Amino acid sequence: MEEISAVLGTLSTLVRWVIVVVGAYAVAIWWALVVWTFIDIRTRSRDFIVQGAATLLVLVFSLPGALIYLILRPKETLAEAYERDLEEEYLLRDIEDKESCPSCGSRTQGDYLYCPVCGAGLKQECGVCRKLLRLDWNLCPYCGQRVGPRVGSVAVTSEETAYQSRRATAIDSPA
Numbered sequence: 001m002e003e004i005s006a007v008l009g010t011l012s013t014l015v016r017w018v019i020v021v022v023g024a025y026a027v028a029i030w031w032a033l034v035v036w037t038f039i040d041i042r043t044r045s046r047d048f049i050v051q052g053a054a055t056l057l058v059l060v061f062s063l064p065g066a067l068i069y070l071i072l073r074p075k076e077t078l079a080e081a082y083e084r085d086l087e088e089e090y091l092l093r094d095i096e097d098k099e100s101c102p103s104c105g106s107r108t109q110g111d112y113l114y115c116p117v118c119g120a121g122l123k124q125e126c127g128v129c130r131k132l133l134r135l136d137w138n139l140c141p142y143c144g145q146r147v148g149p150r151v152g153s154v155a156v157t158s159e160e161t162a163y164q165s166r167r168a169t170a171i172d173s174p175a
């Protein structure tokens with residue numbers, strides 16, 4: 001009988017230790033989850049109420065709470081959202097920078113004088129400062145040189161250019 005009670009005593013001590021170790025382990029995991037959630041939600045939301053609710057969820061419900069948090073948490077971190085915003089802005093600016101031919105719709109670039117596909121005039125060069133001007137401008141905004149509007153014109157011949165520059169000079173100096 002004594003032997004049995006001795007074995008039982010050892011067993012109960014062992015069980016008690018196992019409970020203590022497992023309990024301590026569970027508490028450590030629970031606390032680690034709470035801390036992780038708090039750090040994680042702070043990278044995803046600036047809202048104090050959201051931060052508090054998420055942390056409280058894991059604090060009260062431990063592992064199941066953490067699982068719910070993982071499902072419900074904002075997909076993007078604030079840094080990722082910021083990066084995406086920047087990327088979108090760059091993309092938009094890129095699209096705005098790209099121009100298209102008003103006559104055939106081909107992609108052109110800001111410094112093209114003529115459409116490489118259909119030959120439509122896109123810009124004209126200022127005769128004085130050589131800056132590129134839009135065809136519907138009457139005046140060079142960089143140097144004040146008067147230029148005739150040539151809306152929708154196609155690639156002009158050298159004769160026409162010569163005539164136009166003569167005309168522009170005539171307008172500039174009426175005497």
Ligand SMILES: [Zn+2]
Nearest residue numbers: 101104115118
């Ligand atoms: Zn074109």
Ligand SMILES: [Zn+2]
Nearest residue numbers: 126129140143
């Ligand atoms: Zn000019």
